Amino acid sequence: MFQGHDIACDRGERRIFSGLDFQIAPGQALVLRGPNGCGKTSLLRMAATLLKTAAGQLTWDGADIAEDPEEHRARLHYVAHQDAVKSALTVRENIATWSKIRGSADARIDTAMAAFGIAHLADTPAQYLSAGQHRRAALARLIASPATLWLLDEPTVSLDADGTACLQQAIMDHRADKGMVMAATHIELGLDDVEILQLKPQ
């Protein structure tokens, strides 16, 4: 169970939001909604321990995540605006690097590429990929090294309909597997049975 209690966020010297509560149980998905600048990315970055909360607490099964950030980081994936895909490496090498750093099995790499429809690009250097293919390579990391909590920041940007469908399928499988998802997105992910957290600008 991943929970937030009375969270507040400051950017610069301005308060973006405050008094925010949420909770995600295993198998659940939480979608963040709200206009630009309302703090969706900030909330995701707080959930990833990249940003400190100005007030309130984030807990995992009751324990504050700030106490052992490394442990929390090991159980999450954060898909950000930037893809962190190196153009000098091939698609497979890109995914394999992160698998190795995270210490997960190589066998999953092919599954991951197949899940996002980029298996045929495995040995293509990433510099020849389109923006959508880049994004697919970044998303494939979700499958290549398993983690319980997925934090997705506008994951569908530059994906085509087929890519979005791949992502939907991946999220459904992840949730069936007791995974948790927290996503910020403007468009409908086409998922049913999700909680919606509406952020209001202050």
Place this chain on the structure above:
Amino acid sequence: MAVITRDLHLAVRQGGATFLALVFFLLTVTLFPLGIGPEPAILARVAPGVLWVAALLAAMLSLDRLFQADFEDGSLEQLTLSGLPLGGIVLAKIIAHWLTTGLPLLLAAPILAVLLNMNTEGFAALLLTMLIGTPALSLIGAIGAALTLTVRRGGVLLSLLVLPLYIPVLIFGVSAIDAAVHGLNAKPHVLLLAALTLAAIPLCPWAAAAAVKLSLE
């Protein structure tokens, strides 16, 4: 560690950077005979200092590569989130940086020493001080590189922050070679340099990690 292999792999694949640092080193050293005059005695006298200053500058210019590219494409963020301690990741990147710049500079230094007519007695000391001193350059430089991550065109600022901190390395490195050239005991200088590097190994990655964390906020 996986991070070191990753950085080395990237450096090999992207190429260029090591080569550029070496060419810069060679070029700066070449400027000195042109500026001072080709007289062998004078060149031999200034050779240790010239070699160290040029190596210092070459190492410094390659620092922006340490974190900048990974910061821009989001890899640094992903590395931070990999579940490994950030200090360890930073240290791994520093080691990879040294292997791709410090080590090549060290190997090139004797060749340039020949060009400058440096006294052959100093060669062992040159190699030894470079071996001990260049890791300190990567270590100290990492702090500057991490602090200037969010600064646009941080190159000039980076040199302003890092060069004063490089001064002790320069002094002990050059004085050891000078001592060896003049047939004196180079040991105290070398030991001081080693102490400097050893002190930098735990302190610098920690400070650089704090700065990296800051830049990601």
Place this chain on the structure above:
Amino acid sequence: MSLHYFANPTRFTRLAGRIQPWAGGLAALLLAVGFYLALIVVPADYQQGDTVRIMFVHVPSAWMAMFCYIFLAVASAVALIWKHPLADLAAKASAPIGAGFTFLALVTGSLWGKPMWGAWWVWDARLTSVLILFFLYLGYMALWQSIEDGQKAAKAAAVLALVGAINVPIIKFSVDWWNTLHQPASVLRMDGPAIHPSMLWPLLIMALAFKVYFVALLLARMRMELNLRRIRALRLAERSS
């Protein structure tokens, strides 16, 4: 009353406003006395003549250059560890003052060097260390200016100040080391023979004057910075309403 009693910016501003004129007045008085003693009462040195009077500005500035950096490092540590809201401010405000004293020490050192060594600049261990200290100040201030986000800049600068503070003794030691290897150009050293008591008093008064002046200036700069922050906050509030 704890340290946090003064952490409240309004309370600080009020208190600082009350102290500042007194500190300023005291500094002016001490400076006047110090200059009177140094320029008129103290006799000319039998060796150095009137140039010895430069010492009364040079030595206190050099002390202050060091003192300000220690102050800067301590304030940075307080800011990083205890997150005291005024510590950042104190560190930021002290840097330009310290840089000013360092510059003054360099200029007076150079002026003093001309009659003593016959050159405007000599690579003497002390002057060289002070010059490097000056670069450290410049780097610190440049980092503050280059990072746009105020809070980030504060933390980054604090990390730099601490790294610098660890390095200052190492740099000092290495420069002394370097200097003893390369024999100094002149036999005359700045510290010269032991200072005569008649010269010590004016020197101490000048040092005290510089210190009080530092306090006055620091308070003024901190208040200015607080006001700037308040203006920024008001602007932000205006924009979002």
